[in-house]
Amino acid sequence: MDVQSYMPVQPGVGMEENFLSLDDILLSQERLPCRTETTFPRLGFLEKSSDTRDIPEGSKMEMPLWLAKGLYERKRRVLSVELPKVYREGWRTVFSADPTVVDLHKMGPYYYGLGSQLLHFQNPENPEIAQAVLQTFIGRFRRTMDSAQNAYNEDTSALVEPLDSLERALFRVGQGGLNAFQRWETGSASRLTASSLVLNYRKRKITDLQD
Amino acid sequence: MCRFICSHKKNVLMDPSEVEFLSEKETVTIIPNFSLDKIYLIGGDLGPFNPGLPVDVPVWLALNLKQRQKCRIVPPDWMDVVKLEQIRDQERKEETFAPIPSPYYMELTKLLLNHASDNIPKADEIRTLVKDIWDTRVAKLRLSADSFISLQEAHAKLDNLTLMEINTTRMFLLDSLNCMYKLRSNMQPGSGATRSQDY
Numbered sequence: 361m362d363v364q365s366y367m368p369v370q371p372g373v374g375m376e377e378n379f380l381s382l383d384d385i386l387l388s389q390e391r392l393p394c395r396t397e398t399t400f401p402r403l404g405f406l407e408k409s410s411d412t413r414d415i416p417e418g419s420k421m422e423m424p425l426w427l428a429k430g431l432y433e434r435k436r437r438v439l440s441v442e443l444p445k446v447y448r449e450g451w452r453t454v455f456s457a458d459p460t461v462v463d464l465h466k467m468g469p470y471y472y473g474l475g476s477q478l479l480h481f482q483n484p485e486n487p488e489i490a491q492a493v494l495q496t497f498i499g500r501f502r503r504t505m506d507s508a509q510n511a512y513n514e515d516t517s518a519l520v521e522p523l524d525s526l527e528r529a530l531f532r533v534g535q536g537g538l539n540a541f542q543r544w545e546t547g548s549a550s551r552l553t554a555s556s557l558v559l560n561y562r563k564r565k566i567t568d569l570q571d
Numbered sequence: 572m573c574r575f576i577c578s579h580k581k582n583v584l585m586d587p588s589e590v591e592f593l594s595e596k597e598t599v600t601i602i603p604n605f606s607l608d609k610i611y612l613i614g615g616d617l618g619p620f621n622p623g624l625p626v627d628v629p630v631w632l633a634l635n636l637k638q639r640q641k642c643r644i645v646p647p648d649w650m651d652v653v654k655l656e657q658i659r660d661q662e663r664k665e666e667t668f669a670p671i672p673s674p675y676y677m678e679l680t681k682l683l684l685n686h687a688s689d690n691i692p693k694a695d696e697i698r699t700l701v702k703d704i705w706d707t708r709v710a711k712l713r714l715s716a717d718s719f720i721s722l723q724e725a726h727a728k729l730d731n732l733t734l735m736e737i738n739t740t741r742m743f744l745l746d747s748l749n750c751m752y753k754l755r756s757n758m759q760p761g762s763g764a765t766r767s768q769d770y
Contacts, residue, residue, distance in 0.1 A: 373749075373754065374753035374757055472754060479757055487758065490758040491758060494751070494758065497750065499721075501720045501747060501751075502717045502721075505716065505743065506713070509713065509740070526750060537741070537743055540739075543587070544591065545587075547685070
């Protein structure tokens with residue numbers, strides 16, 4: 361059985377992040393195209409492309425999600441966040457045509473998470489983004505479910521490859537259910553096996569500890 | 572902003588062998604070849620056992636006696652080729668889940684066929700039939716899960732589903748529904764947008 365030494369915290373998926381979720385921490389590194397709405401004095405060294413002392417108003421730059429979320433304010437317009445291209449109109453039509461053909465892992469492995477986080481920035485297209493993200497999930501659900509519950513004893517890397525990190529987690533859960541059942545059905549569940557902790561246990565030598 | 576959300580959910584799937592354990596409480600008729608007075612157990616009284624006289628006992632005891640060759644197991648009346656064929660045909664015909672003769676049909680079939688196949692006529696056919704029924708039902712379950720998700724329904728009625736069937740897909744379905752719920756609550760405007768400003 362799949363034993364883990366800690367309980368991984370699930371990603372928050374919605375607009376709230378889970379503070380302790382590794383997926384959400386990685387998600388906060390995703391880059392967003394931004395446009396500055398005020399001058400950032402003496403921060404020109406951050407922008408490698410120009411030699412000015414300040415970052416002038418109206419310059420375009422990419423920022424990680426966590427920074428953009430921190431700087432963004434509705435009342436004082438410090439910066440405006442533009443949509444990454446997967447969430448723009450053009451890609452939304454692709455998703456509504458057939459969500460299963462898109463390689464969501466390549467399109468940014470946190471499609472659902474980032475899509476939800478984008479709703480923090482008051483974009484006029486927010487309702488459409490939320491709708492598109494939800495419909496994409498629903499449209500791809502059948503394939504995730506079928507591949508998770510049918511692939512037994514085979515190489516799943518090709519099946520997993522186009523999945524978003526959220527879908528991958530679901531896929532693993534589905535595989536867990538299938539594998540547990542198959543193990544029971546073939547009778548290997550009733551056979552006792554040595555714990556992986558025992559198998560991997562080696563006595564530590566005093567010399568290893570002194571290094 | 573990033574509120575610490577306590578994750579109550581323990582990612583534990585009930586193991587199929589635990590489901591099997593529960594099924595061992597079902598009763599089955601045996602014909603003992605020894606005599607013993609009534610035995611008094613917490614779960615109820617069993618016996619008395621007389622050679623040749625059928626008596627109802629839980630499956631765990633029946634299997635134990637069988638392994639020690641102290642009894643013959645009488646298969647439950649649904650464990651019969653004709654009846655199972657009927658069930659299979661009905662299952663294929665109907666769109667919803669057909670009533671199943673035992674809530675533990677899969678587990679009991681496996682237990683009895685593995686340990687007492689000499690007492691069950693046409694054991695191989697029964698094994699295939701039960702597997703057919705299982706496959707049909709699981710395919711139905713998957714189909715209804717998919718339409719449940721794609722129609723964004725809020726509740727579903729799962730009559731006649733057995734524990735083992737629910738158990739194979741439970742975690743997957745629950746996790747998916749959780750994700751869908753969260754993605755759907757994104758569409759309610761203002762639910763989180765104001766909170767992100769409260770530093």
